[in-house]
Amino acid sequence: MEASRRRVSPLPLLIIIGCCACWGCSAQIPIPARTDGFVYGDGKPPAWGETVVVEAFLDPVCPDSRDAWPALKKAVEHYSSSVSLVVHLFPLPYHSYAFIACQSIHTVNKLNPSFVYPLLEKFFMYQEGYYNQPTYTKSRATVVDEIIKNLVVPVIGETNLEAYKAGFNDSQSYQAARISFKNGCARGVTGTPYFFVNGIPINDSGSPLEYNYWMSILGPLVGKM
Numbered sequence: 001m002e003a004s005r006r007r008v009s010p011l012p013l014l015i016i017i018g019c020c021a022c023w024g025c026s027a028q029i030p031i032p033a034r035t036d037g038f039v040y041g042d043g044k045p046p047a048w049g050e051t052v053v054v055e056a057f058l059d060p061v062c063p064d065s066r067d068a069w070p071a072l073k074k075a076v077e078h079y080s081s082s083v084s085l086v087v088h089l090f091p092l093p094y095h096s097y098a099f100i101a102c103q104s105i106h107t108v109n110k111l112n113p114s115f116v117y118p119l120l121e122k123f124f125m126y127q128e129g130y131y132n133q134p135t136y137t138k139s140r141a142t143v144v145d146e147i148i149k150n151l152v153v154p155v156i157g158e159t160n161l162e163a164y165k166a167g168f169n170d171s172q173s174y175q176a177a178r179i180s181f182k183n184g185c186a187r188g189v190t191g192t193p194y195f196f197v198n199g200i201p202i203n204d205s206g207s208p209l210e211y212n213y214w215m216s217i218l219g220p221l222v223g224k225m
Contacts, residue, residue, distance in 0.1 A: 029179075029182050029183070029186055030175070030178075030179050030182070032176065032179050036088055036179060036180055036183045037055065037086040037087060037088045037180075038086065038087050038088075038089075038105075038109065038113070038116045038117070039084065039085070039086055040073070040076060040084075040085040040086070040087065040117065041076075041084075041085070046084030046086060050225075051081070051082055051083055051084045051225075052079070052082060052083045052084070052197065052198060052218055052221045052222055052225070053083075053084045053085075053086065053197070053198055053199070054072070054076060054083060054084070054085045054086070054195065054196070054197050054218075055085075055086045055087075055088060055195065055196040055197075055199075056068075056072060056085065056086070056087050056088070056193055056194070056195055057087075057088045057089075057090040057184050057189045057192055057193065057194040057195075058087055058088070058089065058090065058120075058192055058193055059089070059090055059091055059092045059095060059098050059101075059102075059192040060089070060091075060098065060101035060102060060105065060120055060123035060124065060127065061095045061097060061098050061101055061123060061127045061130050061131065062092060062095060062098070062127075062192045062193070063127070064191075064192060064193055064206075064207055064208055065124070065192045065193045066124040066127060067208040068193040068207075068208035068209060069120075069121070069124060069193075071208065071209060071210055071211040071213075071214060072085070072193075072195075072209070072214060073085075074211055075211055075214035075215055075218060078215070079218055079222055082222045082225065083218055083222065087117075087120070088180055088183060088184060089102040089105060089106070089177065089180045089181075090102075090180065090181060090184040090189055090192050090194070091177065091180075091181055092191065092192060094132075095131075095132070096131075096132045096135060097130045097135060097143055097147075099177055099181075100140075100143070100144060100147065101123050101130070101147070102177040102180060102181075103168065103173050103174060103176075103177040104119065104147060104148075104151075104152060104168065105119055105120060105123075106173045106176040106177050106180075107164055107167040107168045107170075107173040108152065108155065108156055108164065108167075110167050110172070110173065111156060111160055111163055111164060111167065112156075112160075115155050115156055118155045119151065119152065119155045119156075122151040122152075122154065122155060123151060126150065126151060129146075129150075130143065130146075130147065148161070148164070148165070152164060188201070190206070191205075191206045192206075193205065193206070193207075193208065193209075194206065195209070197217060197218070197221070198221070202217070
């Protein structure tokens with residue numbers, strides 16, 4: 001009898017768990033002041049409904065993102081004003097310095113949007129120096145200093161260095177990099193490179209796509225415009 005009187009009903013606990021689960025599911029992803037992503041070319045927002053819009057989720061220190069970039073860039077440039085390209089940064093958590101790379105790109109965008117793609121291509125060119133293994137014994141501060149000296153300064157110039165450092169340490173660039181990652185997660189991005197064309201995911205995302213493959217996708221769409 002005594003034991004039965006002391007038994008606690010599980011109902012309150014189940015209610016609490018249910019409420020927490022509902023709250024977690026309905027939590028709002030932060031909404032940025034501007035649409036996430038960097039427009040390739042003239043930097044103008046894509047003319048939705050007037051051009052074919054390609055969205056690419058790339059990690060600056062991902063080998064597959066690096067290998068996917070030349071063919072995608074060439075295909076987009078081939079169609080010029082008929083195709084718009086927006087690159088979203090998606091730092092993979094198992095690439096130790098991917099987030100730092102993305103934060104760096106968001107920082108230079110604040111200085112001058114024309115710095116974005118040159119810096120992204122710098123990361124692609126020299127990314128092997130910032131893989132997990134080469135940076136294993138280095139401190140975060142050391143790696144950040146190397147990135148600034150070897151990749152950022154050649155793009156932005158010494159005169160912009162102090163402004164870059166201030167921007168990098170500003171919470172805005174940190175938040176922007178976080179929002180880019182959350183944006184990808186919300187859209188079901190699971191790796192890089194990951195592609196959408198006119199909002200529809202490409203089945204072969206996750207590996208580099210050849211130039212001819214891109215032409216086979218974009219050509220018929222441009223022809224229907």
